Amino acid sequence: MSFKDLRYFTEMMRALGYPRQISMENFRQPNFPLVAEILMWLVKRYEPNASLPHDIDTEDDRVIFIKYVSQFMATKTRIKLNPKKLYMADGYSVQEMLKVVTMLYNAVKSNKADHANEDVTERSFDVSNKISELKQARQLATEITMSGAKLYELLAVEVDLRELRLAAVARPLEMAQIEQGMKNKVVSIENEIKGTQNKLDNIANDEANLEAKIEKKKAELERNNKRLKSLQNVRPAFMDEFEKLEGDLKKLYEVYMEKFRNLTYLEQIVDAYDRQQQVKVEETEKQLRRMQEQLREEEKKLFNQTDTFENFADDSDGEVKDVKSRNPRIVGAMEASDSESEEGSDYISSGSELAGEGEMPISDDEEEETDSENYDDKDDSDDIDF
């Protein structure tokens, strides 16, 4: 009897869920009823249907009980219990019972460990999942009824079949017949073996055949490849002509392009020239108008001089007016000439073809008409050059 064993025993029984509390002191004195109860419970844990003798009142009954339990444990669980110690029903019996309990406890413990490893998912209340389950359950239910009916039918047939089976089983066996049967079997198996052997031999032939076929296919592939290459190398007859024509077309296109470019350039120059002319025309018109006014005034003066003696006081006024009118005229002329010369030089530098034309006409206000004629000549010569 040991403190440690008792402690272990009580702890394990608690963990196994034994309904009563076992005290450390329960086995100080022999306590057969408790031992018997625990043993009964343990036996029921192994085999719920086990039928145990319940009587433990007399000595004989107890012996029978212990015997039964130790036999049960030996056969079902391969645990050898010492019936003498069990019968003593004290600390030593605890040692015996501990063997059984330890096994159960370890089983529970390892099982718990497995459960602990699994992820414990919370029970979901999702109904949609359940619907599929319901369907499955219904299907299963129908299957069960069907198979039940089938089973029932089969069982009904069983009555007849049983007789036949029993007859077959009951029929005495004849040695000769058996021997014959065996021999037949042996022969058939031998045939089978031969067949297999043959097949094995043939495998080599098949292999060779396949090899040859592969070879043939390979050669074919090569030939086809060669043909493809040769075809690619052949040059069609019209090719030379095509290339030549292509070259001509290229040249022609270049010429065309040049001409087109010149044309657009010249058009641009013509436009610029026209604009210039327009400006010049306007300028001359202005000039002419001014000259006309001047002339008119001079005429007026001359007209006035005849009246000098009559209106002497007016003379000084007239002179002042004359100075005033002269000044703006000079300024205006200077401006016009300046702007003109600049424009002209611009044109010269931009036109590449005109570089050879040396003379740059610079003219006074009086020579404007001739100047414009000169420009016209130049334009003509340009056209010829193209």
Next chain:
Amino acid sequence: MKFKVSIGKKPQHDGMVSCVGWTVGDDLFSCGDEGSILKWNTKTGDTAAITKLPDGVYPADMAWFPSNVGGRQSASELFVLGTTDGKFHLVSKNGRFEKSVEAHNGAVIAIKWSKNGNSLVTAGEDGQVKIWSRSGMLRSTLAQVVALGTPVYSVAWGPDSEQILYACGKQIIIKPLSPSAKPTQWKGHDGLIMKLDWSSVNNLIVSGAEDRKYKVWDSYGRLLFASHPHHYPIMSVSWSPNGQMFAVGAFNTLRLCDKSGWCYSLDKPNTGSIYSLDWSRDSTLVAGGCGNGHVIFAGVVNQTIEWKHLVVTLQEEKVLLVEDVVNNTKDQLEFRDRVVKMSLGWDHLVVTTSSQCLIYSTSNWNTPLIFDLKGLTTSAILLARKLFLIVDSVQGLSVYSYEGRLICSPKYSGIRTDSLNVNNIAVSSDTLVLVDSRDSRAYHVFDINTGRELTDKPLYHSQELLTVALDQYGHTNERCLGFTDKNNDLFLIQIRHSNPLSKLKKLGGMVTTLMWHDTTNMLSALQDGRFTVWYYPRAVYIDTELLPQSKVYKDAGEFGKNPQIVSFLGHHCTLRRSDGSLVSTAVSPYPTILQNYVSKTSWDDAVRLCRFVKDGALWASLAAMATAAKELNTAEIAYAAINETEKVEYISYIKDISNKAARNAEMSLFCKQTGEAEGTLLQGGLVYRAIRLNIDLFRWNRALELAVKHKTHVDTVLAFRQKYLQDFGLEESDNLFTQYSKEIAVDWTTIQNKINMELENERGK
């Protein structure tokens, strides 16, 4: 308060863990039945195997050598392990077996070091309890349970290491070590008692048994609490080192209980039976050895403390939540280390972690004052008005100001730091009182500023002291200590008086708990089933008759059996019932106002208040305060209001005395301080009055002595003596008097003349 349980994924032990034990630091040692000893580090969470026991040796119990034994730090590196083969082994920290001793026939089931580390007790399967020396020599066999042959399953030392508590079957037995003393024995449970523990701090015993109950007892064996039956036997119980709570372990069950027994929290971990529980030194963690090989750790969290409008909750091990109920604001304080202890009061929150101390002001939660702690295991923090005290169960006491400055570390010779707790320490801003840890009848008084004891020897009381408390206000020299002793009598003593024991006064009997008020010197207590408040306890030094008049009480039936006062703030007093619930009761706000007026010496206001309230107790306390301040007019009014005619008469007589010394002497006499009165008179040169005082008190010898010494009025003394003897028809028996009466003739007329002359002189002065 509850446990935060942590348990490993897989059991580290293959077999059942039968014992666990904490080292001084954060390490835990556990022994499993498969024979291995493991070391667990709670900081890092590591587990390391220390050693393996030889085959066939199974551990049953272990105990670490107590660490707080002065100067023997090296000894704490070893523990003792009892095994089922009847031996115990002294094992060093690194797993070396220093010594093995054959102890019992059968297993050694329980083993414990005494608190001072001098001896070791073992209890075995053979029913014997043996005492061993530190080195493993047998000292005595204390008990032998022969009759039943039952093993002793548990054993524990008494708080003073002079008694052994052990369980035998259903009996709980307390056996003193001295062989002649008789053991105390009682039936504790209906089932086999599996575990016992005896707290050295609160002197309570807790027991757990196979009848599935745990019970709390006091050291006389009176039942204080019995739990409802659980589903499984109680396998382990353990007191926390600070004595505030205990843990209970059973099959798949772990409970945290208050010291009065009610349950804070219940956990149902999947552990099997918890066979052994042990608390870490700082009482924040408990470890348990489990039947399925696990070692379970449970930290105490969710502690809550309240003060005025503030509630501080320990949310997790390192997080505090401060709630201001008035502003509805919440602050979260996080710490680097585990919070060990916290205390709130006097506008400050003091928190100690495992390495630091942090001081928060209640007005600013952001910037605490931080300093490093010397000790690692704070067992209590006591706050006073201007300073606080940290009690470390290893390092002792240290007093700090709220600025974090160390003021002093008081100690006396033979101090046992592990026994220091809230009940045997009282602190105020100038004085500290410690109850002696060896003899709780003695108490030491320290001046805080110097850290020295005020008296050479501790003060002795006739009985053991249970609780002590100091008042916080008033003059330093009048500092009062209230304490209850073993007979539950409440005493008041002016401990800074030159002769303190002369100032020891009994306030009342049957007092179980007491508490001073936070802003005045009011005292509340539970006295004989009544909640009592003394408005002015110092009245006991002024006029004893005023004391019963200046107290109010109400029935404490609503507080149940044995409540404890938790706080006495403003005009609320909070009590904790024995079932753990808090109950508040209101106290009249007028005494606080009155004391404020008195401290500002606005006597007129005080009188007006009393007239308005019309309360006898208030008048009585005003009378006492006015008398103490020698404010005769107010005292006269107050005494008149409580119908003390003779005192009013006497005060008006005093008022008529013109001489100041004489008046003071009469005041002292009024307060029944005759010695003081005589001293005042002699100092003022009023010899005749002094002599007459003694004559009136029939202290003839003293009167004669004074007369002879000052060479006047010897005949007066003799005359009065003769008259006295004549009136009573007695003969002169004193030799001194017969001698003087022979020398000096007595003439009544001359005496009368002399007396008149003296009175004339006095008036002339």
